[in-house]
Amino acid sequence: MNHTTWTQLLPFIFILFIVVCFAVLMGTDVISLQSMTSQMPPSLLEMNTIFLSIFIEAVPFVLIGVLIAGFIQMFISEDHVEKWMPKNRVAAVFMSCVIGACFPACECGIVPIVRKLVSKGVPIYAGVGFLLTGPLINPIVIFSTYMAFGNDLKIAALRMGVGFAAALIIALLVSLFFKKNQLKGQTGTMEIHEHTQPASFFKRIWHMLGHAIDEFFDMGKYLIIGAFFAAFVQTYVAAQTLLQAGEGWVSSTLVMMGLAYLLSLCSEADAFIGASFRNLFPTSSILAFLIYGPMIDLKNTVMLVSVFQLKFVFSLIFFITLTVFACTSALVWL
Secondary structure, X not given: OOHHHHHHHHHHHHHHHHHHHHHHHHHOOHHHHHHHHHOOOHHHHHHHHHHHHHHHHHHHHHHHHHXXXXXXXXXXXXXXXXXXXXXXXXXXXXXXXXXXXXXXXOHHHHHHHHHHHHHOOOOHHHHHHHHHHHHHOOHHHHHHHHHHOOOOHHHHHHHHHHHHHHHHHHHHHHHHHOOOOOEOOOOOHHHHHOOOOOOOHHHHHHHHHHHHHHHXXXXXXXXXXXXXXXXXXXXXXXXXXXXXXXXOHHHHHHHHHHHHHXXXXXXXXXXXXXXXXXXXXXXXXXXXXXXXXXXXXXXXXXXXXXXXXXXHHHHHHHHHHHHHHHHHHHHHHO
């Protein structure tokens, strides 16, 4: 069976998966389940509870995010964004960051879009502004941050404001050091994320659902890993150990940035992971986690290396690390 056939069957497979899961849950013997859980160690039960609470809270935002990403993939072309780009360097950077902030896209979906924009003549620095703000401060991410921190507008506003300022600085730094498009070539591993837009409206809807489902299962595993890691740390790692590892604003900020890079979480859900550490680390460190992860992580690095020159990718990582650390650390003195 070829790739196209599998793509066409994805919605049916997804619906079947939901039905089977529901049937299994409805058929579970509650008494047997209670008997089984009562024999588990208390620490394992606690970890299970924390894991489920993080996962269940985050899943709705992941679903919303992938549906919007699927809609953008099928109904909005890169030409629409390219026409809005000013010729002035500073204005182009600012406009690209603004468009990115209003353009919800997951980390795996934003890279092929930026590659197309750059290949059509959009300056690399404008592409970087779009690349950084798209997954970081779009409306879905800001709303999920607001909900994750108990309807606390302060963290959501700081993530939006500091993240936007950091993206502006990084894109301007790129404009100073890189003039060419920095693309490796027009072929690569990103083709799996791209779809030709069929003429029929209903075919576009169908492909949009297929793309959203593919994105959901792709990002879901990273959410599960991140939620499990956070639950494990909270259950088995003493708070004092974490505090010692991240004692002081410098080390705690670096620890949270390292976690953000390694966990490679979806930006629509990382706020729920970050919120689980708010009793262990200061606000500036949590903010570094929320800003750094959507800008650059392990998964995103692999995708960027497959598209852009290696020197450019490493330079971009350096600019992001330095700028996010400086911007979030500045909050300590404010």
